[in-house]
Amino acid sequence: MTQPQRIEADVVVVGAGLSGMIAARTVLEAGLVPVVLEADERVGGRILTEEAIAGVPLDLGAQWIGDTHHRMFALAAELGVETYPQYDVGETSYDLVGTGVLRENDFHDRFGDELVALEHVLRHLDELAAEVPPDAPWQAPHAAEWDAITAGAWYDTQGLSVVARTLLEICTVGILAVPTAEVSFLHLLFTIQTCGVTSELFAESEGGAQTTRFVGGTTEIPRRLAALIADHIVVEAPVQTIEHSPDGVVVRCRGGLVASGRHVVVAISPVLAGRIMYDPPLSGIRDQLTQRMPNGSAMKAFFVYDSPFWREDGLNGQLISDVGPARMSNDTCIPGDDHGVILLFLEGDEARTAGRLPEAERREALTAELVRHFGSRAAHPEYYVDGEWSDRQWTRGCYNANMGPHVWTKYGSALSEPIGVVHWASTDTATYWSAYMEGAVEAGERAAREVIDALLR
Template identity: 80%
Template sequence: MASDEADVLIIGAGLSGLIAARTVLAAGFTPLILEADTRVGGRILTEDLAGLPMELGAQWIGDTHHRMFALAAELGVETYQQYDEGETSYELAGTGVLRGNDFHDRFGDELAELETVLRRLDELSAEVSPATPWTAPHAAEWDAITAGAWYDAQGLSPVARTLLEICTVGILAVPTVEVSFLHLLFTIQTCGVTAELFAESEGGAQTTRFVGGTAEIPQRLAALVTDHLVFDAPVQLIEHGTDSVTVHCRGGRTARGRRVIVALSPMLAGRIMYDPPLSGYRDQLTQRMPNSAAMKAFFVYDEPFWRTEGLNGQLISDIGPARMSNDTCVPGDGHGVILLFLEGEQARTHTHWSEAERREALTTELVRHFGDRAAKPLHYIDGEWGNRQWTRGCYNANCGPLVWTTYGPALAEPIGLIHWASTDTATQWSAYMEGAVESGERAAAEVIAALT
């Protein structure tokens, strides 16, 4: 039976946990990270496919993700711009497949309606404090309805409403009928404005990628705290008193510290036992913040043939199975790579299919949008997050109706010697890597202040 001692115990070696550990160590205190899995990164996962890094988890940062740019520079991880030249292929509300200019020419009026709704969302979200969204002047009203219900009330055309749904699900990874309107406004406010949240070009959240794969970030962070990192240590119980905490892991390992940072999504944090038990208020919150559902599928071709045809590799479709795609070719390599997203209901449905069935259905979709050459990939890989034991969903946790206004204060507020960190608790770019870094820094600052 192994027993360890440290100033600060950290549960989880995702990005927020690693950032917290590094910050604590730099302040002169001893951290100990207990990771249930056999790898670092959490919701960051890069796998090799024929020598190419495939990002089954987090992949991009955006122009205003200043913490992530600084972190990459510090760790020596180079970045490059997301390819975005050419037209997008659309397939919405029975239109058939239309390419960018044709789609915009045909539905210009509908897209103007959509732009009006986005500007209205910006105006309303400006009333929401990212730190205390439940205090917004209209919080009770907004938290009592879903984002989908608010969208439906805007009188949008079928094309505009469908496009808005797909873009929103692409961020939240759940249908808009499952998310409160207040939570949507909170998400927009933590990310600035809708232009930064929804755009994939300049100013958006998906403009930049990492040379060698996103996993370079957590792996290099882990190398800085490798003497303070334990793998295969799922935490089952946290005993907390007035001056110390004792953490019990499966297999008999225990660790004792002066403080503990639980760097897990709220739902996973709620699966740990606590002695004495946490309040029902906190537990009710974690029951109501499930992780969302997402799957990514990659097709590798001999070359990016769509580029020579004036396409950017992006599709937006309400037929599916995938709702969106991206060109994710690696600079300096001649292969063509297209990434397809299955989010929300698509991920929940197609995780029950065999890999061969998913590949066949997605190939059919790619052929509709990019032609017959799409039917002959060299390689294929996909990955869904709900089945991963130590994650149980991706990209983030969402609040349904009445969660923020009823339980919001319990999300990040420390309980005695227990502190909380994960991108889901962030007040800037919540649900993104940028938010994970912010939450790790915030939790570490709380602990350092308390210990000092």
């Protein structure tokens, strides 16, 4: 991973996240020579693990895969990364719209009818999402109508109680990392369609998107993947300009590095891809698209304790609340280690607001929230760490990009369509589990196939 001044390759890949490295390895296996240019000092992109205490890896970025993430399970097996199930034994703790803290069974007993109504809304969402072509959402029968309103506006017309509507908002923001008032209803339906059904998105038990974790932390995946193509990766090489013509590309980086190739795969989020200068300039529709696909706002905060004391009280470490900076939490203990680890999620407005607070103030507010749900022992962690992704120079948000009203129908066709020898790959361009690691792998494979077909046909 040294940095020469000039590199020649068949395929230049911009970004050493999961999509970029999958694309590079795939073209390498086809007999082509790739070079991956990564702006950061590390590989992995939106995957980042820190080991706060020996044997306790904390995933500040992507963390889970789900039962239908077949590419990720296959990749983990190939790389020798073992997996284990997400802990889900016990009751969830709720505190919504003034109810006070209620354990799961009490919450369901009190609001059972309202939760049945919510379930009907979710099934209706599944029915509507089934009409959305994942590779061309703008061609859905009601695309113009659905793209003209926000997901939040549609939710507001469903006649849900305040409790059910609040619960639906929290769960949806947990998926999109932005308030539902900022996302088009068509984009929500697209997200559901690419991931199967709402139960696969929202559930953390069997069938959900967060059922499985990686031994050693998720960073084991990009670390081992990078080791397979280490001779083709250059880090600390921020791409500034891509000169492209039918004959090939010249990619210029800050610091003077120049890489030339026959094709280029830009494997970073659309908004970051739009900050690169292209010569000649890209089409107006592509540039307008990247101006309209902001990255989500997400923060994780980890509290590490001497033991998972909440399990003694029959709790699973999950909270769902609109009181406090965090809206949800998870038990993220490491099997075989005695420490207790609680992960708090701050997404959308909560990440934007709490992310600007001094760390001590944010930690104090989160501690108070944990104490409300799990008792006084939550006030005394051994270790605390958090991280807000929009502050990271080479990411500028996490964990996905979202489209507001009128974006899919006016500009969506430019999302993954190659422009000459320029190709696009990131989880945001996927048509299966978009915004997840599974989608990142799919997008990398798709871009690699485009390049291979163009060069070896």
